[in-house]
Every structure is written in C-alpha cells, then in structure tokens.
Amino acid sequence: MNKKLMYSEEHLKYLRKEKKDKVFVLVCQIAILVVFIALWELLGYFGVINTFIMSSPSRIINTIAELYASGDLWYHTAITLYETVLGFAIATILGTLIAILLWWSEKLRRILDPYIVVLNSLPKIALGPIVIIWVGAGIQSIVTICFLILIVVTIISMLNAFRECDKDKILLMKSMGANTLQILWKLVLPSSIPQFISVLKINVGLSWVGTIMGEYLVSSAGLGYLIVYGSQVFQLDLVMASTLILCVLASVMYLLVALLEKRVLKSRH
Amino acid sequence: MQPYLKLSNICLNYHSKQGETMALKNVNIDVAKQEFVAIVGPSGCGKTTILSIIAGILKPSSGTITLDGKPLATNTREIGYMFQRDHLFGWRTIQKNVELGLEISKDKSPESKQIVQDLLKKYGLTDFANQYPHQLSGGMRQRVALIRTLVLRPKILLLDEPFGALDYQTRQTVIDDVSDIIRNEKITSILVTHDINEAVCMADKIIVLSHRPATVRNVVMVDLDKTVSPSKRKKDKRFTELLNFVWKELDSE
Structure with missing residues (x-):
C-alpha cells in the first residue's frame, strides 16, 4: 500500500x-x-x-593522470595511507588500553596526572628530530610521530568518558556483586561507545596531520613527500594534485567512521 | 522473636579534608520478615547512607548488622537495590537488562532462566522482552528495574526514592504497581523517601530519623488495611491522622 x-x-x-x-x-x-x-x-x-603559481584544475587533472600512468600515484598514496592507518590504529588501541588502566587504578591516575597534562600541552611535532634519531629515518619515524600526536588525546578523552559513567549504575552493579572487570565490561565500556566514536573521528583528522607532518620532516615517498618535493622544484601542479588526493582520502576515512557511528548508534537504540 | 534484619548501634563518620562529620549515631532498626519499612527524615540526614550500609557498599564505623541472625555478608545477591532513576542499560534489551544480575553472578541455571521468564510474564513484560528501554514509558521502566532486582531473589529489597523521578500522575500508578509486586513476591523491603505520603500509604512501619547526626526519633506503626492498594489506603480517615502524626514528628526539632 x-x-x-x-x-x-x-x-x-x-x-x-x-x-x-x-x-x-x-x-x-x-x-x-x-x-x-x-x-x-x-x-x-x-x-x-598565473597558472605557474596558482596551477589550474585541468593541470591538476593532467598531473594526476601522469602520476597514474607512471604508477607513482598508487605508490605514494599507498605509503601515506599505510602510515596513517598504522599510526591511527596503534594510537587508538593503545590509548584506550592505557585509559582503561588509569580508570582501573585511581592511584595510578593520580600519580601520572601531571605527566599527562605536560605531554598534552607539548607540541608533539617538537619531538620530531628526537624521534628520527631514535627510531631512524623512514616510515617508522613517521608512524611514531603520528602515534605521538594521537596517543595523549586518546588517553585523556577515553579516560574522561570512563569516569563520566553514572555512579549510581556502578553502585547498582556493585550491589549485584559485580567485580571491577564486570563493571568495566558490562557497563563502562558499552556506555562509552559514543565517546569512543567521537575519539575515532578526532583521530582520523589528527592522524593525517601527524603523517603529513612526519613526511615533511623525513621521507622519501608519500603524499607529504610529493608536496614538499613539488614546492622545492616549483611544480605547483604536483603540490595541488597531492593535496587534492589527500583531501579525498581523509574525507573517505572520515566517512567510514561516520558510517560506523551510524550503524553502532542505531543498534544501541 | 528475633527480627529478620537488625541494625544495632550503627555509627558512621564521613572523613574529608575539612574534617570529620558524624552522619549516623547509634542507629537501631529492626525489620521483620516480609515487613515493609519506610525511613523518613529531614533532607541530608543520611537516609541513603543507611541503605548503602545495608547493601554492603559502605562500612559502618561501628555497630553490627545481622540478617537472619548471621552477620551480613557483603557483595552478595541477598540485597536488591532500586534507585530513583531506573538505570536500565540503553544498549540492552528488556530481557537482557533483567538478566544482568544473573550474568554478574554467572548464574546460567535453567531455574533462574525460568524465573526471568515467569516474572516477565507475570508482570506483563513478555511482549516488551526484545525491546529497548527507550521504547518504554517511565512507569514501565521502573517496573523493569524492580523485576531486575527480583530475579536475584533478594532477601531484602532497598528502595531509594524510587518514585522521585516520575511525574505526579505516573507516580501514584507506579506506587500501586510496585507495592503490589512487593506484597505479591513477599519481599522484605526498606523504602527511603522524603515524601511522607508515600511512606504512610506503602509501609507497615515508619522510622523517623532526626537531623544529622541521624538517629532514630520514633517508630510509627501503620495500622491501615494492607490488603488494598496504596491509593485506596489514602482514602482512609486514619491515613490523614497518621500523616499528620509523622509530620509533627519530623517537625518537632
């Protein structure tokens, strides 16, 4: 009907x-x-x-076509994507685990609190040179920089989410004889899922910042590398083309998280 | 006869940086089996504190609690707790919410499953079993919250202002509903409330507490017809007398 x-x-x-x-x-x-x-x-x-400085849509398309023909498009995109996803995944998982640990032990949280505050206010990119020396120039240092930018924010946001969990609900579970693991697993984690998704959203954006910054500092491949290289040889078409690809990739990754959010929140209701 | 639940000389001190506050001072409460006791008192006098002590969440500074002649064990299924808000978990279905306590105590016995089904059926929730809390009305949700504690077959049910969050019209219906279920299941209950109306129309016995440090001022026996619903009890002439009496007791500080 x-x-x-x-x-x-x-x-x-x-x-x-x-x-x-x-x-x-x-x-x-x-x-x-x-x-x-x-x-x-x-x-x-x-x-x-002046299209030499400003480039133009047609020149950008041509550049992308050239990159595609030479196989460079996939090569550089794949490397940047790999670094970003790796940094994003490690930081999100490890950050959440550390947040769980700090939620579990109030003492530990209090002891580490000033360190987290300092690490949070430090511009992580300042650690770039140290990272390069310690872990070596290459993909590993880019992933590390990306990781450093994400980890503290993840810990703080997730810890806040855990601590915001309704005290009466915890009391209810305790009155039913629940132990800390059960409170975590059955109450605190499921009730923090909306905040976890917003952390994912923030991290998607930040992970691209981390990777590109890392590539600016030290790289021999990747979209960030193409941008720096393009600007050094004054090939603005290459800079614009790489930026455009980056823009598309970041949007797709964000959309994926938004899609996940829609599905998760739907099944919760 | 030995009372079922006995609180003897319970004292509780709160410690904070500002100093020490005495919240409870020599509180003595006797509750008989299947009795419905209401605790009333001025706001902030420590009514909820008493419930937390009975639930084993707070340790008293001194004094003893016995249940059925034995010292009360903490963190067991013996005590059920019902709050002002229903605290149903939004990501669980009604059935899953009701089974929460069983999951916590890792109780997978068919008997317990059967109890869940029976209670859901008995109180008209079977049709809602696979729905989520937000699809139910406030009154229904409070009923689910009550069933959730009853599934564990608690020896004592603690009710902490369980009707406080409901609007006026729903409240009386839910009071009748909850009262009916509690009498039906023959559960020993302790209700904490600031609403004297609620206390008089539901309870067998009312304990009036004093200002902080709280101690028992008076115990009022409610001699109303317990076979009728609380809303019908309110129409009794005796109800108003009792109400006024409890009012005066609270006011006479």
Whole structure:
C-alpha cells in the first residue's frame, strides 16, 4: 500500500517542503564547487592569474593522470595511507588500553596526572628530530610521530568518558556483586561507545596531520613527500594534485567512521 | 522473636579534608520478615547512607548488622537495590537488562532462566522482552528495574526514592504497581523517601530519623488495611491522622 494515501494534505505539504529544502541545499553545495572550479580554470585560461603559481584544475587533472600512468600515484598514496592507518590504529588501541588502566587504578591516575597534562600541552611535532634519531629515518619515524600526536588525546578523552559513567549504575552493579572487570565490561565500556566514536573521528583528522607532518620532516615517498618535493622544484601542479588526493582520502576515512557511528548508534537504540 | 534484619548501634563518620562529620549515631532498626519499612527524615540526614550500609557498599564505623541472625555478608545477591532513576542499560534489551544480575553472578541455571521468564510474564513484560528501554514509558521502566532486582531473589529489597523521578500522575500508578509486586513476591523491603505520603500509604512501619547526626526519633506503626492498594489506603480517615502524626514528628526539632 502506498503510505502517502494515509497522510493529510498538510503533512504532504510539509514533506514536499522538507524535500525541496534538501534539494536546494544539495544544489547550492554542488554549485559552489562547480563555480569555484570553473572560475579557477577560466581565470587561468585568460591569464588573469598565473597558472605557474596558482596551477589550474585541468593541470591538476593532467598531473594526476601522469602520476597514474607512471604508477607513482598508487605508490605514494599507498605509503601515506599505510602510515596513517598504522599510526591511527596503534594510537587508538593503545590509548584506550592505557585509559582503561588509569580508570582501573585511581592511584595510578593520580600519580601520572601531571605527566599527562605536560605531554598534552607539548607540541608533539617538537619531538620530531628526537624521534628520527631514535627510531631512524623512514616510515617508522613517521608512524611514531603520528602515534605521538594521537596517543595523549586518546588517553585523556577515553579516560574522561570512563569516569563520566553514572555512579549510581556502578553502585547498582556493585550491589549485584559485580567485580571491577564486570563493571568495566558490562557497563563502562558499552556506555562509552559514543565517546569512543567521537575519539575515532578526532583521530582520523589528527592522524593525517601527524603523517603529513612526519613526511615533511623525513621521507622519501608519500603524499607529504610529493608536496614538499613539488614546492622545492616549483611544480605547483604536483603540490595541488597531492593535496587534492589527500583531501579525498581523509574525507573517505572520515566517512567510514561516520558510517560506523551510524550503524553502532542505531543498534544501541 | 528475633527480627529478620537488625541494625544495632550503627555509627558512621564521613572523613574529608575539612574534617570529620558524624552522619549516623547509634542507629537501631529492626525489620521483620516480609515487613515493609519506610525511613523518613529531614533532607541530608543520611537516609541513603543507611541503605548503602545495608547493601554492603559502605562500612559502618561501628555497630553490627545481622540478617537472619548471621552477620551480613557483603557483595552478595541477598540485597536488591532500586534507585530513583531506573538505570536500565540503553544498549540492552528488556530481557537482557533483567538478566544482568544473573550474568554478574554467572548464574546460567535453567531455574533462574525460568524465573526471568515467569516474572516477565507475570508482570506483563513478555511482549516488551526484545525491546529497548527507550521504547518504554517511565512507569514501565521502573517496573523493569524492580523485576531486575527480583530475579536475584533478594532477601531484602532497598528502595531509594524510587518514585522521585516520575511525574505526579505516573507516580501514584507506579506506587500501586510496585507495592503490589512487593506484597505479591513477599519481599522484605526498606523504602527511603522524603515524601511522607508515600511512606504512610506503602509501609507497615515508619522510622523517623532526626537531623544529622541521624538517629532514630520514633517508630510509627501503620495500622491501615494492607490488603488494598496504596491509593485506596489514602482514602482512609486514619491515613490523614497518621500523616499528620509523622509530620509533627519530623517537625518537632
């Protein structure tokens, strides 16, 4: 049966308006992109802006096509993606585990509190040179820098989430004879899932920052490397193309987390 | 006759950096088997503290508690606890929520499973078993919270302002509902409340506490017809007399 038959005229009007608004927003979003690209291309074409410095959409596409043809596209993208995902995964998992440990032992948390505060306020990129010397130049130091940028934020956010868990719910579990492991497993972890997902979202963004910063400092391959290399040889097309690929990758990774969020939160209700 | 639950000379001191506060001073409470006792007192006098001590969550500074003649063991299934908010876990179905206590005590016996099914059926929750808490009304959720504690067959049920979060209209219905279930299941219960109405219409016995440090001021026996629902008891002339009496007791400080 058609559901529409059951709705009143007023409700149909409301639905039509909702749909109209949605279409309007989408059209505007696409329009902004199209106008931006077209304007960039045209201004370059008519010589208003210098395409040698500003590049242009067509030159970016050509550069990407060249990179694809030479096989460099996959090579550099794969390396950056590998570093980012590795740094992201290690930091998120280890950070959550450390947060669990600090939640478990109030004493340990109090002892380590000042160190966490200091580490949190330190700009982690300052540790870059030390990292390179200690773990060696290469992928391992990039992953380490990415890891360092994420780990403290992860620990602090997850610990806050655990500590925000309703005291009465903990009391309820204790009155049923639950031990700490059961409280953690059946109450604290499941109730922190929404915060865990927002930590994932933050970490997705930060992991790209970490990796690209790492690649700026020390690398012989990767999108960050292409950007630095492109700017040094004054090949702005390469810089722009790499940035565009980066933009797409970061968005896809964020969308994946958003998708996960939608699924998890749906099954919780 | 030996009372079922006996609190003798319970004292409790709170320690903080600012100093030591005496919360409870020589509290003596006797509860008979299957009795419904209500504890009333001025706000902040330590009513909830008494429940925490009975539940074994707080250790008294001095004094003894015995259940059925034996010292009370902590962290067991013997004590059920019901809070102001239902505290159902949003990520668990009603059935899973009700089974929480069994999971904690790793009780997988078919008898316990059967108790869950029976209680769900008896109190009209079978149809909701696979739904999530947010799909139920406030009153229903409080009923689920009660069933969750009853599944463990507690010897004592502690109720800490269990109707405080409900709106006025729902409250009376839920009071009748909870009272009915408790009388039905013959559970010894202790209710803490600041609402004297609630105490008089539900309890067999009311314990009036003093200001901090709390001690028992008076014990009022409620001689209302226990075979009818609390809302019907409220219509009794005696109800108003008792209400006024308890009011005066609380007020006379």
